[in-house]
Amino acid sequence: MSEPLPPIVHVVDDDVSFLTAISRLLRANGFSVRTYSSAHEFLAQRDTDTPGCVLADLQMPLISGLDLQSALAQSPNPLPILFLTGHADIPSTVRAMRDGAEDFLEKRAPKEKLLDAVNRALTRDSRERTARERQRELRSLFDTLTERELQVLSHVVRGQLNKQIAADLGLHERTVKLHRTAITTKLKVQSVAELTRLTQEAGIFPEQISTFPKGQ
Amino acid sequence: MIASACLTLAAISFLTWGRNREAWANLFFSLLAGGTAAFAFCELGMMRAGTPAEFGTVLKWGHVPTWLIVVSLVGFARSYLKAGRKWLAWLACGLRTLALVLNFLVGQNLNYREITSLRHISFLGESAQIAEGVPNPWMLVGQMSLLALAIFLTDASVTVWRRGDRHRALAVGGGAVFFMFFSTVQSVFVFWGIIRIPITASLSFMCMVLVMGYELSSDTLHASELARRLQKSEAGLHEIEERMRLAVEAADFGVLIRDFTRNEMWASDRWRALFGFSETERLEFQKILLRVHPEDRDALQSVLERARSGYGVYDTDFRVVLPTGELRWVAARGRVEFDGAGKPAFARSVSHDNTLQKKAEEEARNLRQALAHAGRVSIMGQLASALAHEINQPLGAILRNAEAAELFLQGPSPDLEEVRAILADIRKDDQRAGNVIDRMRGMLKRRSLDKRPVEVGELVRDVAALVHFDAAARHITLDLAIAEHLPPVLGDTVHLEQVFLNLIVNGMDALDDSNGDRRISVTAAVDGPKSIEVAVNDSGQGVPADQLKHIFDPFVTTKPDGMGMGLAISRTIIEAHNGRLWAENRKEGGASFRFTLPVAEKDTAK
Numbered sequence: 176m177s178e179p180l181p182p183i184v185h186v187v188d189d190d191v192s193f194l195t196a197i198s199r200l201l202r203a204n205g206f207s208v209r210t211y212s213s214a215h216e217f218l219a220q221r222d223t224d225t226p227g228c229v230l231a232d233l234q235m236p237l238i239s240g241l242d243l244q245s246a247l248a249q250s251p252n253p254l255p256i257l258f259l260t261g262h263a264d265i266p267s268t269v270r271a272m273r274d275g276a277e278d279f280l281e282k283r284a285p286k287e288k289l290l291d292a293v294n295r296a297l298t299r300d301s302r303e304r305t306a307r308e309r310q311r312e313l314r315s316l317f318d319t320l321t322e323r324e325l326q327v328l329s330h331v332v333r334g335q336l337n338k339q340i341a342a343d344l345g346l347h348e349r350t351v352k353l354h355r356t357a358i359t360t361k362l363k364v365q366s367v368a369e370l371t372r373l374t375q376e377a378g379i380f381p382e383q384i385s386t387f388p389k390g391q
Numbered sequence: 392m393i394a395s396a397c398l399t400l401a402a403i404s405f406l407t408w409g410r411n412r413e414a415w416a417n418l419f420f421s422l423l424a425g426g427t428a429a430f431a432f433c434e435l436g437m438m439r440a441g442t443p444a445e446f447g448t449v450l451k452w453g454h455v456p457t458w459l460i461v462v463s464l465v466g467f468a469r470s471y472l473k474a475g476r477k478w479l480a481w482l483a484c485g486l487r488t489l490a491l492v493l494n495f496l497v498g499q500n501l502n503y504r505e506i507t508s509l510r511h512i513s514f515l516g517e518s519a520q521i522a523e524g525v526p527n528p529w530m531l532v533g534q535m536s537l538l539a540l541a542i543f544l545t546d547a548s549v550t551v552w553r554r555g556d557r558h559r560a561l562a563v564g565g566g567a568v569f570f571m572f573f574s575t576v577q578s579v580f581v582f583w584g585i586i587r588i589p590i591t592a593s594l595s596f597m598c599m600v601l602v603m604g605y606e607l608s609s610d611t612l613h614a615s616e617l618a619r620r621l622q623k624s625e626a627g628l629h630e631i632e633e634r635m636r637l638a639v640e641a642a643d644f645g646v647l648i649r650d651f652t653r654n655e656m657w658a659s660d661r662w663r664a665l666f667g668f669s670e671t672e673r674l675e676f677q678k679i680l681l682r683v684h685p686e687d688r689d690a691l692q693s694v695l696e697r698a699r700s701g702y703g704v705y706d707t708d709f710r711v712v713l714p715t716g717e718l719r720w721v722a723a724r725g726r727v728e729f730d731g732a733g734k735p736a737f738a739r740s741v742s743h744d745n746t747l748q749k750k751a752e753e754e755a756r757n758l759r760q761a762l763a764h765a766g767r768v769s770i771m772g773q774l775a776s777a778l779a780h781e782i783n784q785p786l787g788a789i790l791r792n793a794e795a796a797e798l799f800l801q802g803p804s805p806d807l808e809e810v811r812a813i814l815a816d817i818r819k820d821d822q823r824a825g826n827v828i829d830r831m832r833g834m835l836k837r838r839s840l841d842k843r844p845v846e847v848g849e850l851v852r853d854v855a856a857l858v859h860f861d862a863a864a865r866h867i868t869l870d871l872a873i874a875e876h877l878p879p880v881l882g883d884t885v886h887l888e889q890v891f892l893n894l895i896v897n898g899m900d901a902l903d904d905s906n907g908d909r910r911i912s913v914t915a916a917v918d919g920p921k922s923i924e925v926a927v928n929d930s931g932q933g934v935p936a937d938q939l940k941h942i943f944d945p946f947v948t949t950k951p952d953g954m955g956m957g958l959a960i961s962r963t964i965i966e967a968h969n970g971r972l973w974a975e976n977r978k979e980g981g982a983s984f985r986f987t988l989p990v991a992e993k994d995t996a997k
């Protein structure tokens with residue numbers, strides 16, 4: 176892994192006066208800041224891989240903060256978003272938080288709270304970024320499995336015995352055993368428990384992983 | 392026969408004149424008819440005369456009724472037709488009088504100097520005597536008088552005809568002229584000895600009398616018909632007068648009549664009471680004006696002046712200050728009548744006490760203002776989040792700038808240029824925030840919420856009185872069930888009234904499409920020791936279950952023309968009172984809007 180780039184705080188607000196003020200404060204606190212006077216401007220200029228977070232005004236003309244949030248979530252660099260508002264009203268707060276906003280602050284929130292929230296967002300970004308990195312690595316590991324091996328794997332992580340897997344897939348029990356050996360070798364794991372954890376971490380078959388194994 | 396008929400007519404007319412001394416036409420007619428009768432006797436006497444001397448004597452005396460006939464005919468024409476030249480009348484009468492005098496002075500009579508013999512002839516199957524002798528040349532005077540009479544009558548008839556009364560001109564005037572000429576011509580021919588027939592002038596006179604009698608009696612009939620109608624219309628007038636009086640009394644109107652020409656004023660008792668005058672006090676315009684409130688005097692004067700100077704009507708109201716100091720509003724409405732020269736002749740006016748109406752109007756105006764203000768305040772409440780946002784924007788910028796400046800100044804070598812820029816920005820943002828506040832203050836003007844102990848029952852009744860007419864017009868029954876001895880709540884009357892108004896009006900709207908029981912009931916009762924619960928229930932369709940949660944959100948409405956602000960405002964108000972407002976559907980149908988208000992604690996009124 177290469178040395179991570181310094182994180183950038185992106186501030187989006189249609190109120191230029193506030194934009195200038197908050198960027199001064201953030202810079203004075205040692206953050207790298209970029210300012211945008213509209214969501215549109217931010218979405219157009221943003222580079223795709225720099226770590227950081229977004230500080231956006233909730234009420235903006237044309238593209239509102241909430242619209243920006245959903246656009247951001249679907250992008251390849253889903254930076255955590257922090258909302259700022261003149262006056263928090265409950266419905267939009269709820270929606271923003273439900274959609275994964277890092278925080279929701281009034282524009283006159285105490286400085287400490289604001290800086291904490293920015294730091295938290297950056298930490299979360301770096302955590303999510305590491306997770307995404309690991310996931311990518313795991314995915315490439317899983318990509319070495321054949322179609323048949325993935326099929327067997329999906330049954331294994333559900334806690335089925337070889338006999339059951341053989342019956343379900345119409346294979347000989349011994350063939351299933353061979354596939355399992357190949358899987359554990361390719362994925363460099365020792366136990367079924369480890370295999371299950373890895374599968375889960377990589378996000379393979381997300382819909383099949385249930386808390387309670389089938390049939391119990 | 393002629394004589395008796397004429398006498399009867401004469402008697403009737405004479406009686407008529409006796410009853411009404413002004414009826415000169417009847418007197419003259421009666422004289423005319425009498426004269427005709429007398430003349431007829433004379434003619435009869437002549438026809439039956441035995442000797443020439445006897446004939447002469449009768450003829451001589453026959454000139455007396457002739458004189459009477461001429462004079463009364465002139466009189467009749469003058470009094471009945473009201474026409475004819477005076478000098479002609481005098482000429483005819485004068486000549487006839489002269490003829491009468493000559494009749495007794497010259498010769499045997501006016502017609503004959505001497506009657507020599509009588510001749511017996513057969514006339515219309517009867518035997519009659521006619522005279523033969525030397526005609527008296529003075530007879531011309533008599534015949535001239537008849538001619539003058541005929542001319543006079545012709546002239547009178549033409550005048551009447553021209554006046555437009557053609558029927559009367561033809562019947563009376565024309566008839567008289569025709570028969571006059573007829574008898575004149577006959578007498579000329581007979582007395583000058585041209586034809587030999589007995590004198591039958593009474594026949595033509597008789598016809599004249601009949602025609603005139605007919606006219607006169609039809610006039611009498613017409614007059615009696617008129618009298619009957621007058622009587623009837625008088626009765627009608629009386630009835631109308633009674634009704635007017637009843638209406639004026641029922642409406643509690645005072646009536647004032649001013650006669651400009653005689654400078655007099657008359658007022659009904661009610662009017663006098665209204666303006667504080669006793670029943671006997673003499674009224675004068677200046678005195679009345681002094682009763683009018685000084686502030687209203689000029690306006691009233693100019694309204695009256697306008698009516699007097701040709702506009703003709705006025706309708707105004709003003710305050711009257713009674714001698715007791717009591718103030719009352721009076722509404723007056725009047726009409727000025729003008730004489731031929733366009734000067735005001737009469738002014739009639741009705742006035743009534745308008746005080747209650749004025750008071751109600753004033754109260755309604757105050758209430759409307761208060762409600763409008765409350766509405767504004769509430770809408771400001773709704774807009775509070777938008778306003779807070781707007782004001783927090785510059786405040787946030789100020790805060791962040793100040794914090795940044797602090798940090799800059801803490802550094803070892805502060806960038807003073809940067810700090811200066813920050814301070815300029817802070818000043819700018821402060822200005823912005825100030826502008827927002829100024830705008831808000833302008834919209835709010837009055838206090839926002841003034842909490843005092845309020846009697847809920849009184850409040851409900853006030854609002855019910857306000858919507859009473861509206862409810863009645865929409866056939867909605869409004870029931871109030873206010874528990875007795877409710878403790879007062881702490882609240883702002885105007886705001887709480889607006890909530891009630893809102894809920895009741897909403898309820899009424901919900902009943903618009905309901906055909907069943909149209910009823911709104913308002914209940915108020917204690918809800919625990921510290922709170923009162925009020926409910927506004929309607930018998931409508933209720934609120935659809937999926938909308939119950941949202942109806943208090945701003946801009947949510949079920950009405951086609953609703954703003955969706957009423958319930959939102961109401962909830963804001965109730966919550967500002969530390970109460971709760973919610974809605975539920977009743978088991979028996981319809982919706983129930985309920986809210987709680989905290990009871991005013993006795994020691995809160997410091």
